[in-house]
Amino acid sequence: xxxxxxxxxxxxxxxxSINDLTRSPRQTTCWxxxxxYQARNFMRTMMVGDQVLFYxxxxxxxxxxxxxxxxxxxxxxxxxxxxxxxxxxxDSKPFAPRWDMVDIKYVRxxxxxxALDNLRRDSTLKSMVLLKKGSRLSVQPVTSEEWxxxxxxxxx
DNA sequence: GCCAACGTTGGC
DNA sequence: GCCAACGTTGGC
Numbered sequence: 809x810x811x812x813x814x815x816x817x818x819x820x821x822x823x824x825s826i827n828d829l830t831r832s833p834r835q836t837t838c839w840x841x842x843x844x845y846q847a848r849n850f851m852r853t854m855m856v857g858d859q860v861l862f863y864x865x866x867x868x869x870x871x872x873x874x875x876x877x878x879x880x881x882x883x884x885x886x887x888x889x890x891x892x893x894x895x896x897x898x899d900s901k902p903f904a905p906r907w908d909m910v911d912i913k914y915v916r917x918x919x920x921x922x923a924l925d926n927l928r929r930d931s932t933l934k935s936m937v938l939l940k941k942g943s944r945l946s947v948q949p950v951t952s953e954e955w956x957x958x959x960x961x962x963x964x
Numbered sequence: 965g966c967c968a969a970c971g972t973t974g975g976c
Numbered sequence: 977g978c979c980a981a982c983g984t985t986g987g988c
Contacts, residue, residue, distance in 0.1 A: 818985095818986090820986085843984095845971090846971095865985080865986055865987085866985085866986055866987080867986095869987095870986075924987080941968095941969080942968075942969040942970060942985095943969090943970090943986095944969075944970060944971085944984080944985045944986065945970095946985085
């Protein structure tokens, strides 16, 4: 038995919001379009049951808006082979796919989103990857302490 | 819309 | 292997 891990995944709500996730078939979506090696490598270590903070970037305000969970391990992202897709990668070959994705399923939305500026003022969270200066990583690990604290904030 | 910070590419 | 140029992210 491996213990659950915790993650944060970013999405621009104008592209795919947590509401879009609730309306998806089985409230599940494949997390395609990740084109950053570090983010990909994190997805490759994900296990079914891992918990995910759903973050709205480029939003007003940017905020953690709810929770999802990982329901598949990583598998090749089909959009890398689709010439018409924005995330098409001509250098990736089907016999050696470069980019992976996982499926995540909606768990719940927070009654009140946790806005980025509030998170920044919270000393318990000061070493969160999300809050590091210049951090752009779209898939990132969250410690269990950060996770517990964030859930408390969301309930409060 | 601006721009700082970051990741990637490619010439050398 | 260095690093300038470029493209992207994402807060503001």
